[in-house]
Amino acid sequence: MKLGELEKLVLQYLWQNDSADVKQVFGHFEKTRGGSLNTIQSTLDRLYKKGLLTRHKAGHAFVYQAKVERHELIGQLIKSVTSDFITEDDSSLVAAFSSISKEFNEEQLLKLESLIEQQRLKLGQESK
Incomplete structure (x- = not known):
């Protein structure tokens, strides 16, 4: 988009x-x-x-x-841009986020960790 x-x-x-x-x-x-x-x-x-x-x-x-939150749209745009370059089992997207995380401050890194943990919990509940 x-x-x-x-x-x-x-x-x-x-x-x-x-x-x-x-x-x-x-x-x-x-x-x-x-x-x-x-x-x-x-x-x-x-x-x-x-x-x-x-x-x-x-x-x-x-x-x-x-209709969408700002972070949801950013996610959609990232997915749209990266979908041409990444296969399902490719870890390039994770590596890209790791690369840009160098620019994050402590608060942003803590927030990212919290969001990752929430996603882990959600995945764990879905697999039950």
Whole structure:
């Protein structure tokens, strides 16, 4: 899945603001980036069609919310990029994470350890 620059910015905005209609999103980006209401509407619609947003009707407008958490999308993007290079029994992805972990601080490493442990417990429960 590929995301354009504005799509990324809109997702960031919705992660920070929970939900918004096109006028609210446009109001934010009009000040910081410019652009038109139609551009924002098209961007929201594209993100909805990509399955990254949900929407519901409120009056005459749609209100949009992020459908996936930020970390879930990052995981999907990593999987998308790496799937062309890694086979099922290949440990290159683990090696890549090990390589970038050099840039992590102590708190991030502790969080990573905690997430790995949670995943181990989940796998253990599923195999029972």
